[in-house]
Amino acid sequence: MKVSVLGATGYAGAELLRILYNHPDAEVVHITSESHTGENISDLYPHLRGLYDMKLESMKDIEAIGSDSDFVFIGLPHGHAMEVGKALADKPVRIIDLGADYRFADTSVYEAWYHVPHTHTDAVRVYGLAELYREDIREAKIIGNAGCFTTASILALAPLAKQHLIDVNTIIVDAKSGVSGAGRSAKQPNHFPELYDNFRAYNVAKHRHTPEIEQAITDLSGETTVLNFTPHLVPMSRGILATCYASLKDGVQPELVDAAFEKLYGKEYFIRLLGRGAYPSTKNVRGSNFCDIAWHIDERTNRVIVLSVIDNLVKGAAGQAVQNFNIACGFEEKTGLDYVPMYP
Numbered sequence: 001m002k003v004s005v006l007g008a009t010g011y012a013g014a015e016l017l018r019i020l021y022n023h024p025d026a027e028v029v030h031i032t033s034e035s036h037t038g039e040n041i042s043d044l045y046p047h048l049r050g051l052y053d054m055k056l057e058s059m060k061d062i063e064a065i066g067s068d069s070d071f072v073f074i075g076l077p078h079g080h081a082m083e084v085g086k087a088l089a090d091k092p093v094r095i096i097d098l099g100a101d102y103r104f105a106d107t108s109v110y111e112a113w114y115h116v117p118h119t120h121t122d123a124v125r126v127y128g129l130a131e132l133y134r135e136d137i138r139e140a141k142i143i144g145n146a147g148c149f150t151t152a153s154i155l156a157l158a159p160l161a162k163q164h165l166i167d168v169n170t171i172i173v174d175a176k177s178g179v180s181g182a183g184r185s186a187k188q189p190n191h192f193p194e195l196y197d198n199f200r201a202y203n204v205a206k207h208r209h210t211p212e213i214e215q216a217i218t219d220l221s222g223e224t225t226v227l228n229f230t231p232h233l234v235p236m237s238r239g240i241l242a243t244c245y246a247s248l249k250d251g252v253q254p255e256l257v258d259a260a261f262e263k264l265y266g267k268e269y270f271i272r273l274l275g276r277g278a279y280p281s282t283k284n285v286r287g288s289n290f291c292d293i294a295w296h297i298d299e300r301t302n303r304v305i306v307l308s309v310i311d312n313l314v315k316g317a318a319g320q321a322v323q324n325f326n327i328a329c330g331f332e333e334k335t336g337l338d339y340v341p342m343y344p
Protein backbone atom coordinates (compact mmCIF):
# COMPACT_ATOMS: atom_id res chain seq x y z
CA MET A 1 0.00 0.00 0.00
CA LYS A 2 1.29 3.46 -0.86
CA VAL A 3 0.80 5.77 2.10
CA SER A 4 1.40 9.48 2.67
CA VAL A 5 1.78 11.32 5.96
CA LEU A 6 0.49 14.90 6.19
CA GLY A 7 2.09 16.77 9.07
CA ALA A 8 5.12 14.49 9.19
CA THR A 9 7.05 17.07 11.24
CA GLY A 10 4.69 16.72 14.21
CA TYR A 11 5.18 14.22 17.00
CA ALA A 12 2.29 12.07 15.79
CA GLY A 13 3.51 12.19 12.17
CA ALA A 14 7.09 11.32 13.13
CA GLU A 15 5.84 8.44 15.26
CA LEU A 16 3.89 7.18 12.25
CA LEU A 17 7.11 7.16 10.24
CA ARG A 18 8.85 5.20 13.02
CA ILE A 19 6.10 2.58 13.02
CA LEU A 20 5.59 2.41 9.25
CA TYR A 21 9.31 1.76 8.76
CA ASN A 22 8.78 -1.78 10.03
CA HIS A 23 5.51 -2.36 8.20
CA PRO A 24 6.04 -4.92 5.46
CA ASP A 25 3.03 -3.81 3.41
CA ALA A 26 3.30 -0.02 3.55
CA GLU A 27 5.50 2.22 1.45
CA VAL A 28 5.70 5.88 2.47
CA VAL A 29 5.48 7.92 -0.76
CA HIS A 30 4.84 11.52 0.39
CA ILE A 31 5.52 13.36 3.64
CA THR A 32 4.41 16.95 4.14
CA SER A 33 5.19 20.09 6.07
CA GLU A 34 4.26 23.68 5.29
CA SER A 35 6.97 25.34 7.36
CA HIS A 36 9.81 22.99 6.34
CA THR A 37 8.95 22.29 2.71
CA GLY A 38 12.01 21.08 0.81
CA GLU A 39 13.93 20.04 3.93
CA ASN A 40 14.89 16.50 4.75
CA ILE A 41 12.84 14.94 7.56
CA SER A 42 15.96 13.45 9.14
CA ASP A 43 17.41 16.96 9.57
CA LEU A 44 14.41 17.77 11.76
CA TYR A 45 14.26 14.36 13.45
CA PRO A 46 17.81 12.97 13.58
CA HIS A 47 16.53 9.65 14.99
CA LEU A 48 15.26 8.99 11.44
CA ARG A 49 18.69 9.51 9.84
CA GLY A 50 19.57 6.77 7.37
CA LEU A 51 16.02 5.40 7.66
CA TYR A 52 13.99 8.18 6.08
CA ASP A 53 16.14 10.52 4.04
CA MET A 54 13.03 11.94 2.38
CA LYS A 55 12.20 15.50 1.40
CA LEU A 56 9.16 17.19 2.90
CA GLU A 57 6.62 18.48 0.39
CA SER A 58 3.89 21.04 0.71
CA MET A 59 0.36 19.64 0.83
CA LYS A 60 -0.81 22.46 -1.46
CA ASP A 61 -1.28 19.94 -4.27
CA ILE A 62 -3.26 17.55 -2.12
CA GLU A 63 -5.07 16.10 -5.16
CA ALA A 64 -1.74 14.89 -6.58
CA ILE A 65 -0.70 13.39 -3.21
CA GLY A 66 -4.11 11.72 -2.94
CA SER A 67 -3.93 10.31 -6.47
CA ASP A 68 -0.56 8.81 -5.69
CA SER A 69 -1.59 7.16 -2.41
CA ASP A 70 -3.82 4.33 -1.27
CA PHE A 71 -4.01 5.86 2.22
CA VAL A 72 -3.38 9.34 3.55
CA PHE A 73 -2.60 9.64 7.28
CA ILE A 74 -3.30 13.14 8.63
CA GLY A 75 -1.30 14.41 11.61
CA LEU A 76 -2.43 18.04 11.45
CA PRO A 77 -4.04 20.27 14.08
CA HIS A 78 -7.82 19.97 14.08
CA GLY A 79 -9.61 21.99 11.41
CA HIS A 80 -7.29 20.99 8.58
CA ALA A 81 -8.27 17.37 7.98
CA MET A 82 -11.80 18.23 6.93
CA GLU A 83 -10.41 20.36 4.09
CA VAL A 84 -8.26 17.41 2.99
CA GLY A 85 -11.24 15.07 3.30
CA LYS A 86 -13.33 17.32 1.06
CA ALA A 87 -10.56 17.67 -1.53
CA LEU A 88 -10.12 13.89 -1.70
CA ALA A 89 -13.79 12.95 -1.41
CA ASP A 90 -14.09 11.72 -5.01
CA LYS A 91 -10.77 9.89 -5.16
CA PRO A 92 -10.33 6.23 -4.22
CA VAL A 93 -7.72 7.12 -1.57
CA ARG A 94 -8.73 6.34 2.03
CA ILE A 95 -8.08 8.67 4.95
CA ILE A 96 -7.01 8.10 8.54
CA ASP A 97 -7.14 11.33 10.51
CA LEU A 98 -5.23 11.36 13.79
CA GLY A 99 -6.96 14.58 14.83
CA ALA A 100 -10.53 15.25 15.87
CA ASP A 101 -12.26 16.39 12.68
CA TYR A 102 -13.88 13.04 11.93
CA ARG A 103 -14.41 11.67 15.45
CA PHE A 104 -17.94 12.94 15.99
CA ALA A 105 -21.11 11.48 14.53
CA ASP A 106 -22.83 14.81 15.25
CA THR A 107 -20.68 17.63 13.89
CA SER A 108 -22.54 20.20 16.00
CA VAL A 109 -20.92 18.59 19.07
CA TYR A 110 -17.52 19.09 17.40
CA GLU A 111 -18.37 22.72 16.67
CA ALA A 112 -19.48 23.36 20.26
CA TRP A 113 -16.28 21.96 21.82
CA TYR A 114 -13.68 22.87 19.18
CA HIS A 115 -15.11 26.32 18.45
CA VAL A 116 -14.71 26.06 14.68
CA PRO A 117 -17.33 25.39 12.01
CA HIS A 118 -17.30 21.88 10.56
CA THR A 119 -17.04 22.17 6.78
CA HIS A 120 -17.44 18.50 5.81
CA THR A 121 -20.62 17.59 7.61
CA ASP A 122 -21.84 15.08 5.03
CA ALA A 123 -18.69 12.93 5.19
CA VAL A 124 -19.31 9.29 5.97
CA ARG A 125 -16.81 8.56 8.69
CA VAL A 126 -16.22 5.94 11.38
CA TYR A 127 -14.72 6.22 14.84
CA GLY A 128 -11.30 4.65 14.84
CA LEU A 129 -11.09 2.82 18.13
CA ALA A 130 -10.08 -0.54 16.76
CA GLU A 131 -11.19 -2.94 19.50
CA LEU A 132 -14.68 -1.44 19.67
CA TYR A 133 -15.46 -0.40 16.09
CA ARG A 134 -13.51 -2.95 14.06
CA GLU A 135 -16.37 -3.95 11.79
CA ASP A 136 -17.09 -0.33 10.79
CA ILE A 137 -13.41 0.34 10.12
CA ARG A 138 -12.99 -2.45 7.55
CA GLU A 139 -14.74 -0.65 4.68
CA ALA A 140 -14.47 2.97 5.80
CA LYS A 141 -13.34 5.73 3.46
CA ILE A 142 -12.61 8.10 6.36
CA ILE A 143 -11.47 6.91 9.78
CA GLY A 144 -11.43 9.40 12.65
CA ASN A 145 -8.72 7.89 14.81
CA ALA A 146 -9.71 8.04 18.50
CA GLY A 147 -7.91 10.58 20.70
CA CYS A 148 -5.24 9.77 23.26
CA PHE A 149 -6.95 10.43 26.61
CA THR A 150 -10.14 9.10 25.07
CA THR A 151 -8.60 5.80 23.97
CA ALA A 152 -7.34 5.09 27.49
CA SER A 153 -10.63 6.16 29.09
CA ILE A 154 -13.08 4.50 26.69
CA LEU A 155 -11.18 1.20 26.70
CA ALA A 156 -11.25 1.28 30.53
CA LEU A 157 -15.00 1.86 30.74
CA ALA A 158 -16.35 0.00 27.70
CA PRO A 159 -16.81 -3.47 29.28
CA LEU A 160 -18.77 -2.00 32.20
CA ALA A 161 -20.88 0.24 29.94
CA LYS A 162 -21.64 -2.55 27.48
CA GLN A 163 -22.70 -4.96 30.21
CA HIS A 164 -24.74 -2.27 32.04
CA LEU A 165 -22.83 -2.80 35.27
CA ILE A 166 -22.38 0.89 36.10
CA ASP A 167 -24.51 3.99 36.38
CA VAL A 168 -22.96 5.81 33.42
CA ASN A 169 -23.91 9.22 34.78
CA THR A 170 -21.61 8.75 37.79
CA ILE A 171 -18.44 8.41 35.70
CA ILE A 172 -15.40 10.50 36.61
CA VAL A 173 -12.24 10.20 34.53
CA ASP A 174 -9.08 11.57 36.09
CA ALA A 175 -6.24 11.28 33.57
CA LYS A 176 -2.56 12.20 33.36
CA SER A 177 -0.52 12.68 30.22
CA GLY A 178 3.11 13.07 29.29
CA VAL A 179 3.93 16.31 27.52
CA SER A 180 4.38 14.91 23.99
CA GLY A 181 0.56 14.89 24.01
CA ALA A 182 0.76 18.65 23.50
CA GLY A 183 2.77 18.40 20.26
CA ARG A 184 6.21 19.64 19.28
CA SER A 185 5.72 23.38 19.06
CA ALA A 186 6.94 25.48 21.98
CA LYS A 187 4.36 26.42 24.59
CA GLN A 188 5.08 28.14 27.86
CA PRO A 189 3.60 25.50 30.26
CA ASN A 190 5.75 22.86 28.54
CA HIS A 191 8.95 24.83 28.99
CA PHE A 192 11.37 22.76 31.15
CA PRO A 193 11.39 24.96 34.29
CA GLU A 194 7.59 25.08 34.31
CA LEU A 195 7.09 21.40 33.62
CA TYR A 196 9.88 19.71 35.54
CA ASP A 197 9.12 18.79 39.16
CA ASN A 198 5.57 20.03 38.64
CA PHE A 199 2.11 18.48 38.30
CA ARG A 200 -1.12 20.24 37.43
CA ALA A 201 -4.60 19.88 36.02
CA TYR A 202 -5.86 21.91 33.07
CA ASN A 203 -9.06 22.57 31.10
CA VAL A 204 -11.19 21.37 34.02
CA ALA A 205 -14.83 20.85 33.00
CA LYS A 206 -14.09 22.01 29.46
CA HIS A 207 -11.58 19.65 27.86
CA ARG A 208 -12.49 18.68 24.28
CA HIS A 209 -12.07 14.98 25.02
CA THR A 210 -15.12 15.04 27.32
CA PRO A 211 -17.74 14.80 24.52
CA GLU A 212 -15.69 12.14 22.73
CA ILE A 213 -15.77 9.88 25.79
CA GLU A 214 -19.45 10.67 26.30
CA GLN A 215 -20.23 9.79 22.69
CA ALA A 216 -18.63 6.35 23.00
CA ILE A 217 -20.11 5.49 26.40
CA THR A 218 -23.55 6.60 25.20
CA ASP A 219 -23.17 4.39 22.14
CA LEU A 220 -21.88 1.36 24.07
CA SER A 221 -24.36 1.55 26.95
CA GLY A 222 -27.37 2.81 25.01
CA GLU A 223 -27.84 5.45 27.72
CA THR A 224 -27.22 9.18 27.26
CA THR A 225 -24.06 9.82 29.24
CA VAL A 226 -22.73 12.99 30.83
CA LEU A 227 -19.46 12.69 32.74
CA ASN A 228 -16.53 14.53 34.28
CA PHE A 229 -13.10 14.38 32.67
CA THR A 230 -10.07 16.09 34.19
CA PRO A 231 -6.71 15.98 32.37
CA HIS A 232 -3.36 16.56 34.08
CA LEU A 233 0.10 17.22 32.71
CA VAL A 234 2.96 15.22 34.23
CA PRO A 235 6.67 15.77 33.67
CA MET A 236 7.37 12.81 31.44
CA SER A 237 7.58 12.66 27.67
CA ARG A 238 5.17 9.81 26.88
CA GLY A 239 2.37 7.93 28.53
CA ILE A 240 -1.18 8.31 29.81
CA LEU A 241 -2.75 6.90 32.95
CA ALA A 242 -6.53 7.20 33.13
CA THR A 243 -8.17 6.53 36.50
CA CYS A 244 -11.88 6.03 35.87
CA TYR A 245 -14.50 5.92 38.64
CA ALA A 246 -18.15 4.86 38.44
CA SER A 247 -20.87 3.63 40.80
CA LEU A 248 -21.79 -0.01 40.38
CA LYS A 249 -25.43 -0.84 39.84
CA ASP A 250 -27.13 -2.56 42.77
CA GLY A 251 -26.14 -6.17 43.25
CA VAL A 252 -23.14 -6.17 40.87
CA GLN A 253 -20.59 -8.55 42.33
CA PRO A 254 -16.82 -8.31 41.68
CA GLU A 255 -16.93 -11.53 39.61
CA LEU A 256 -19.38 -9.91 37.19
CA VAL A 257 -16.95 -7.04 36.69
CA ASP A 258 -14.08 -9.48 36.08
CA ALA A 259 -16.21 -11.38 33.57
CA ALA A 260 -17.12 -8.20 31.66
CA PHE A 261 -13.44 -7.38 31.04
CA GLU A 262 -12.66 -10.95 30.06
CA LYS A 263 -15.65 -11.14 27.70
CA LEU A 264 -14.78 -7.97 25.77
CA TYR A 265 -11.00 -8.17 25.80
CA GLY A 266 -10.05 -11.78 26.50
CA LYS A 267 -8.96 -12.32 22.89
CA GLU A 268 -7.59 -8.83 22.18
CA TYR A 269 -3.84 -8.83 21.54
CA PHE A 270 -3.27 -5.16 22.33
CA ILE A 271 -5.31 -5.09 25.52
CA ARG A 272 -3.56 -6.72 28.43
CA LEU A 273 -5.85 -7.37 31.36
CA LEU A 274 -3.81 -7.23 34.53
CA GLY A 275 -6.86 -8.20 36.58
CA ARG A 276 -8.63 -7.05 39.71
CA GLY A 277 -6.41 -5.32 42.26
CA ALA A 278 -3.41 -4.75 39.96
CA TYR A 279 -1.52 -1.52 39.14
CA PRO A 280 -0.73 -0.70 35.50
CA SER A 281 2.21 1.56 34.82
CA THR A 282 2.98 3.76 31.81
CA LYS A 283 6.51 2.42 31.54
CA ASN A 284 5.17 -1.07 30.83
CA VAL A 285 3.54 0.11 27.58
CA ARG A 286 6.10 2.72 26.49
CA GLY A 287 6.75 2.68 22.73
CA SER A 288 4.14 -0.05 22.19
CA ASN A 289 0.54 -0.33 21.05
CA PHE A 290 -0.56 -2.05 24.26
CA CYS A 291 -3.22 -0.80 26.63
CA ASP A 292 -2.83 -2.33 30.11
CA ILE A 293 -5.97 -2.36 32.26
CA ALA A 294 -6.68 -3.24 35.89
CA TRP A 295 -9.69 -2.62 38.10
CA HIS A 296 -10.46 -2.25 41.79
CA ILE A 297 -13.73 -2.39 43.66
CA ASP A 298 -14.29 -0.18 46.67
CA GLU A 299 -16.99 -1.97 48.62
CA ARG A 300 -17.35 0.96 51.03
CA THR A 301 -18.46 3.35 48.28
CA ASN A 302 -19.77 0.71 45.87
CA ARG A 303 -17.59 2.19 43.16
CA VAL A 304 -15.42 0.50 40.57
CA ILE A 305 -12.10 2.18 39.78
CA VAL A 306 -10.49 1.21 36.48
CA LEU A 307 -6.86 2.01 35.73
CA SER A 308 -5.71 2.11 32.13
CA VAL A 309 -2.35 3.01 30.58
CA ILE A 310 -1.24 3.65 27.02
CA ASP A 311 1.59 5.36 25.18
CA ASN A 312 -0.18 8.49 23.88
CA LEU A 313 1.85 8.54 20.67
CA VAL A 314 1.33 4.84 19.90
CA LYS A 315 -2.02 3.38 21.03
CA GLY A 316 -3.17 6.98 21.51
CA ALA A 317 -2.21 8.09 17.98
CA ALA A 318 0.16 6.54 15.41
CA GLY A 319 -0.05 2.90 16.56
CA GLN A 320 -3.82 2.98 16.62
CA ALA A 321 -3.77 4.60 13.16
CA VAL A 322 -1.66 1.72 11.84
CA GLN A 323 -3.91 -0.80 13.60
CA ASN A 324 -6.88 0.83 11.82
CA PHE A 325 -4.92 0.77 8.54
CA ASN A 326 -4.32 -2.97 9.02
CA ILE A 327 -8.02 -3.57 9.64
CA ALA A 328 -9.00 -1.44 6.64
CA CYS A 329 -6.57 -3.36 4.40
CA GLY A 330 -7.48 -6.81 5.74
CA PHE A 331 -3.94 -7.33 7.10
CA GLU A 332 -3.27 -9.09 10.38
CA GLU A 333 -3.96 -6.44 12.98
CA LYS A 334 -0.57 -6.45 14.63
CA THR A 335 1.40 -6.17 11.37
CA GLY A 336 4.20 -3.65 11.96
CA LEU A 337 3.02 -3.10 15.52
CA ASP A 338 4.35 -6.07 17.41
CA TYR A 339 6.80 -4.14 19.60
CA VAL A 340 8.06 -5.17 23.00
CA PRO A 341 7.54 -2.07 25.20
CA MET A 342 10.72 -0.09 25.94
CA TYR A 343 11.50 -0.82 29.58
CA PRO A 344 12.75 0.85 31.74
Ligand SMILES: NC(=O)C1=CN([C@@H]2O[C@H](COP(=O)(O)OP(=O)(O)OC[C@H]3O[C@@H](n4cnc5c(N)ncnc54)[C@H](OP(=O)(O)O)[C@@H]3O)[C@@H](O)[C@H]2O)C=CC1
Pocket: 006, 007, 008, 009, 010, 011, 012, 013, 032, 033, 034, 035, 036, 074, 075, 076, 077, 078, 080, 098, 099, 100, 146, 147, 148, 180, 181, 182, 183, 184, 185, 312, 313, 316, 317
Ligand atom coordinates in the same frame (compact mmCIF):
# COMPACT_ATOMS: atom_id res chain seq x y z
N1 LIG B 1 0.68 14.22 20.36
C1 LIG B 1 -0.19 13.28 20.70
O1 LIG B 1 0.02 12.53 21.68
C2 LIG B 1 -1.44 13.08 19.90
C3 LIG B 1 -1.78 13.90 18.84
N2 LIG B 1 -2.94 13.67 18.16
C4 LIG B 1 -3.39 14.54 17.07
O2 LIG B 1 -2.48 14.49 15.99
C5 LIG B 1 -2.44 15.75 15.35
C6 LIG B 1 -0.98 16.22 15.35
O3 LIG B 1 -0.56 16.33 16.69
P1 LIG B 1 0.98 16.47 17.07
O4 LIG B 1 1.81 15.69 16.15
O5 LIG B 1 1.07 16.24 18.52
O6 LIG B 1 1.21 18.05 16.79
P2 LIG B 1 2.53 18.84 16.47
O7 LIG B 1 2.28 20.23 16.94
O8 LIG B 1 3.72 18.11 16.98
O9 LIG B 1 2.57 18.81 14.86
C7 LIG B 1 1.63 19.49 14.10
C8 LIG B 1 1.85 19.18 12.64
O10 LIG B 1 0.89 19.90 11.90
C9 LIG B 1 1.53 20.77 10.98
N3 LIG B 1 0.81 22.04 10.95
C10 LIG B 1 0.67 22.92 11.97
N4 LIG B 1 -0.08 23.97 11.57
C11 LIG B 1 -0.39 23.74 10.28
C12 LIG B 1 -1.15 24.45 9.32
N5 LIG B 1 -1.70 25.62 9.61
N6 LIG B 1 -1.28 23.90 8.10
C13 LIG B 1 -0.72 22.76 7.78
N7 LIG B 1 0.05 22.04 8.67
C14 LIG B 1 0.18 22.51 9.89
C15 LIG B 1 2.94 20.93 11.45
O11 LIG B 1 3.72 21.07 10.29
P3 LIG B 1 4.72 22.25 9.95
O12 LIG B 1 6.05 21.58 9.79
O13 LIG B 1 4.23 22.83 8.69
O14 LIG B 1 4.68 23.23 11.08
C16 LIG B 1 3.20 19.57 12.11
O15 LIG B 1 3.60 18.62 11.15
C17 LIG B 1 -3.37 16.69 16.12
O16 LIG B 1 -4.63 16.73 15.51
C18 LIG B 1 -3.47 16.01 17.47
O17 LIG B 1 -4.68 16.32 18.10
C19 LIG B 1 -3.75 12.60 18.47
C20 LIG B 1 -3.46 11.78 19.51
C21 LIG B 1 -2.29 11.97 20.33
Ligand SMILES: CC(=O)N[C@@H](CCC(=O)OP(=O)(O)O)C(=O)O
Pocket: 098, 099, 100, 146, 147, 148, 149, 177, 178, 179, 180, 181, 182, 183, 231, 233
Ligand atom coordinates in the same frame (compact mmCIF):
# COMPACT_ATOMS: atom_id res chain seq x y z
C1 LIG C 1 -0.88 16.82 27.14
C2 LIG C 1 -1.81 17.47 26.15
O1 LIG C 1 -1.77 18.67 25.96
N1 LIG C 1 -2.65 16.68 25.52
C3 LIG C 1 -3.59 17.15 24.53
C4 LIG C 1 -4.36 15.98 23.99
C5 LIG C 1 -3.59 15.25 22.95
C6 LIG C 1 -4.04 15.53 21.57
O2 LIG C 1 -3.26 15.92 20.74
O3 LIG C 1 -5.35 15.45 21.34
P1 LIG C 1 -6.12 14.34 20.51
O4 LIG C 1 -5.83 13.03 21.16
O5 LIG C 1 -7.52 14.78 20.61
O6 LIG C 1 -5.71 14.37 19.09
C7 LIG C 1 -4.62 18.10 25.10
O7 LIG C 1 -4.92 18.05 26.28
O8 LIG C 1 -5.20 18.83 24.30
